[in-house]
Amino acid sequence: MSDGLIIDQLKKNQILDLLKEGKRVDGRQFDEPRKLTIDIGVIPKAEGSARARLGDTEVVAGVKVQPERPFPDTGDKGMLICTAEILPIAHPSAETGPPQPPVVELARVTDRGIRESGMLDMKQLVLEKDKSVIGVFCDNAVTDHDGNLFDACSYASTAAINSCKIPKYEMQDEKPVKIEGEFIEPPITTLPVSVTMAKIGGFILVDPTIEEWGIMDARITITSNSDGNVVALQKGGSDGFTQEELIKCAELSVKVGSKIREIIKQSK
Amino acid sequence: MSGERKRHVIPGEVITSGSYRAEQNTIQVGDNIVSTIVGLSDIHDGSVRVIPLTGGYMPKDDDLVIGKIASHSSLSWTADINSCYVGMLPASDVFGRDYSSSSDDMTAKLAKGDLIAARIVNADMTRDPLITISGRELGKIDSGELVKISPNKVPRLIGKRGSMIQMIESSTNSQVTIGQNGLLVVSSEDPNGLLKAIQAIELIEEQAHVANLTDQVNEMLESKSE
Amino acid sequence: MGGRDTDIVLLDENGIRSDGRKVNETRKVTIKAGVLKNANGSAYIEFGDNKILVGVYGPRDVHPKHMSDTDTGILRCRYHMAPFSVGERKNPAPSRREVEISKVIKEALEPAVMLKEFPRTAVDVYMEVLQADGGTRCAALTGASVALADAGIPMRDLVAGCAAGKAADAVILDVNNEEDQAGQADLPIGYMPNLKKITLLQLDGVLTPEEYKQCIEIGIEGCNQVYEIQKKALQDKFFASGEKQ
Numbered sequence: 140m141s142d143g144l145i146i147d148q149l150k151k152n153q154i155l156d157l158l159k160e161g162k163r164v165d166g167r168q169f170d171e172p173r174k175l176t177i178d179i180g181v182i183p184k185a186e187g188s189a190r191a192r193l194g195d196t197e198v199v200a201g202v203k204v205q206p207e208r209p210f211p212d213t214g215d216k217g218m219l220i221c222t223a224e225i226l227p228i229a230h231p232s233a234e235t236g237p238p239q240p241p242v243v244e245l246a247r248v249t250d251r252g253i254r255e256s257g258m259l260d261m262k263q264l265v266l267e268k269d270k271s272v273i274g275v276f277c278d279n280a281v282t283d284h285d286g287n288l289f290d291a292c293s294y295a296s297t298a299a300i301n302s303c304k305i306p307k308y309e310m311q312d313e314k315p316v317k318i319e320g321e322f323i324e325p326p327i328t329t330l331p332v333s334v335t336m337a338k339i340g341g342f343i344l345v346d347p348t349i350e351e352w353g354i355m356d357a358r359i360t361i362t363s364n365s366d367g368n369v370v371a372l373q374k375g376g377s378d379g380f381t382q383e384e385l386i387k388c389a390e391l392s393v394k395v396g397s398k399i400r401e402i403i404k405q406s407k
Numbered sequence: 408m409s410g411e412r413k414r415h416v417i418p419g420e421v422i423t424s425g426s427y428r429a430e431q432n433t434i435q436v437g438d439n440i441v442s443t444i445v446g447l448s449d450i451h452d453g454s455v456r457v458i459p460l461t462g463g464y465m466p467k468d469d470d471l472v473i474g475k476i477a478s479h480s481s482l483s484w485t486a487d488i489n490s491c492y493v494g495m496l497p498a499s500d501v502f503g504r505d506y507s508s509s510s511d512d513m514t515a516k517l518a519k520g521d522l523i524a525a526r527i528v529n530a531d532m533t534r535d536p537l538i539t540i541s542g543r544e545l546g547k548i549d550s551g552e553l554v555k556i557s558p559n560k561v562p563r564l565i566g567k568r569g570s571m572i573q574m575i576e577s578s579t580n581s582q583v584t585i586g587q588n589g590l591l592v593v594s595s596e597d598p599n600g601l602l603k604a605i606q607a608i609e610l611i612e613e614q615a616h617v618a619n620l621t622d623q624v625n626e627m628l629e630s631k632s633e
Numbered sequence: 634m635g636g637r638d639t640d641i642v643l644l645d646e647n648g649i650r651s652d653g654r655k656v657n658e659t660r661k662v663t664i665k666a667g668v669l670k671n672a673n674g675s676a677y678i679e680f681g682d683n684k685i686l687v688g689v690y691g692p693r694d695v696h697p698k699h700m701s702d703t704d705t706g707i708l709r710c711r712y713h714m715a716p717f718s719v720g721e722r723k724n725p726a727p728s729r730r731e732v733e734i735s736k737v738i739k740e741a742l743e744p745a746v747m748l749k750e751f752p753r754t755a756v757d758v759y760m761e762v763l764q765a766d767g768g769t770r771c772a773a774l775t776g777a778s779v780a781l782a783d784a785g786i787p788m789r790d791l792v793a794g795c796a797a798g799k800a801a802d803a804v805i806l807d808v809n810n811e812e813d814q815a816g817q818a819d820l821p822i823g824y825m826p827n828l829k830k831i832t833l834l835q836l837d838g839v840l841t842p843e844e845y846k847q848c849i850e851i852g853i854e855g856c857n858q859v860y861e862i863q864k865k866a867l868q869d870k871f872f873a874s875g876e877k878q
Contacts, residue, residue, distance in 0.1 A: 181763075182684065182717055182718070182763055182764045183682075183764070184682065184720070184764050184766070185717040185718075185764070188717065195670045197669075199715075199763060201715060201716065201717020201718070201763075202717065203716065203717050203721075203722035205721060205722060222716070222725065224725055226688075226713075226759065226761055227688070227690075227711065227757070227759045228669060228671075228672050228675065228686065228687070228688025228759045228761060229669075229671060229688075230671050231671065231690055231693070235711055235759075276716065276717075276722050278715065278716040278717050278722075278725065280715050280761065280763070282669065282686060282761070283669050283670050283671055284671060285670065285671075415868065415871070415872040417782060417791070417864060417867045417868075418745075418782050418787070418788040418789070418790060418791055419745075419788065419789060419790030419791050419825065419826065419827040419828070420827065421827065432787065434747075434789065436789070436827075436828070441789070441790075441827065443747060443787035443788055443789065444782070444785055444786075444787050444788075445782050445783070445785070445867050445871050459785060460871045461674070461782075461783060461784065461785035461871065462784065462785020462786070463673065463692070463785065465750075465751075491691070491692040491693050491694060491751065491754045492754075532750075532751065532752050532753070533703055533704075533752050533753070559785075616871070616872075616873075
């Protein structure tokens, strides 16, 4: 998926003219995200799942839980890995094959947003220190691309992990054995929610559509947790932000994020 | 037997059998005439065709299309005609047979992004289809908003003997140039009228299959704009 | 192919299978056409517990150009399983199994798709398995046909998929995951219902000549049932809500 979407100059001027009048192409306010719907449990056989629809962008996140050997330097913590890929069905320019830099960035930003927030208390996901821990994998599949995949993946992941069921494992003969039919609630400490803002002609717009994304000068994705603290940040695009803009963006992200958090909570 | 009731068909379905000519979107399989797409079968004067309800635009000779200039070489322009095939407009079509010119002349006449009303001259798909803009009502379109609809909704937009499109034009004070390829140009002196016309077109695209579409569009046009 | 020891009773004394079906019964199949915004055509299929999303783009330009054919369009298919679709998480990178299935499905669709109508272009079919429970290739093929019709790609016929097989010494229709693991044979079939031609056929397991005949017969019967669901999906999207004209 190329980040350099070609939007013609005519369209760019049209969008800028509208912005100068305080309007966006789809009629939203500058600080208004698109309609978000979240359905959990869409993949019943996975340990957790959620489908997030943000406007016409759609992402399916599936959570798989299985015993793993811990990382060498964190034998007292479980494992949490989030990934993301843009499926070729999602957009005419989506490619198959090894992920291009924008997709790698999407996956890593999604992963950091969930991990750095401490959403799951990894210390509670240990079966035997240094030998066996619980690995939680949250894989995001973008099925329809209409811009702002960062936020769609963030919401799908948070909703899927928040509603997952962790199977109960017991160590028997040095090996982890699943106890069929028994589960533990995931040790959730907070609900991270990202908000992405695009800067176009000096205006800051929350939740850009694919058209706005194609003409933006710069963007920033800010993830906040349930306490209103900022837990992850990613700036992208070829232009820069001023100090004032960055502070405004953080405030916006916490404000908008808290409303989105409510939607995620309702989905469980 | 002609005038047989139109039927909904899907690919592979037998429409009829016997000595008929298999025309658009049908094939002959043994004695049967079979549909190759999702659509409405139409038997008329001993020939069978299927009116498509889906699919992109496939260039056909003599179709009036709206195109957007994409690029040019020293001998021709290429135009996006909303198809997997690109329209080729030879420079000689605009400059005349003895044309020989520099790149400047080309862009002065037609630049990237310009909209044109053109006709398909030769839709042989082993090469890009040839188009022409010399003819009545053809040529560069100076103003207006480009709107895209699904090509098979175009007949619905035009309506019986043009009734639907005329209703929209008169009630919104706008002019709509319709391409068979699903691209349209809408222009109006009145920006509100322009918006209303575009909304009406979008409504038709969405609800083309509904029986009381004309009433819905009428209602929409008559309501006050917010 | 399984033959694994299992506690599960694949076929009880009343001829009832582990999921309550009779030997000649398919699982429940539902299909919805036109579910994605960007793809030219799409379909979502649930075949038992299989959940598969198919998107079609095309006919469209081919890149790199040298891969295009001046005489005909080309068909490209990708069958892919999401990491969360199976019991043990699967690496997102394509496996050899997925590569093979992609090819087999492409060759099942090629007899149906009228590619010569679009020289120099490609039709891309992308099948994403979101949840797998045995028989995914037949389900993916079934969904792909509907997505192609939804995109308006001309076809001589639809292609319907359904597997036959053998478990507990009996010939059965529509093998689910358990039966695939522990059973004796699995025969996926792709079939054009109007032209009456089989375009996908594979076998994993051992069948006597008589059982092989029975499997093909019962498999075609299953494909015909699946075809009715494909028809319904297209009718629901294009022909519902009021008679046109």
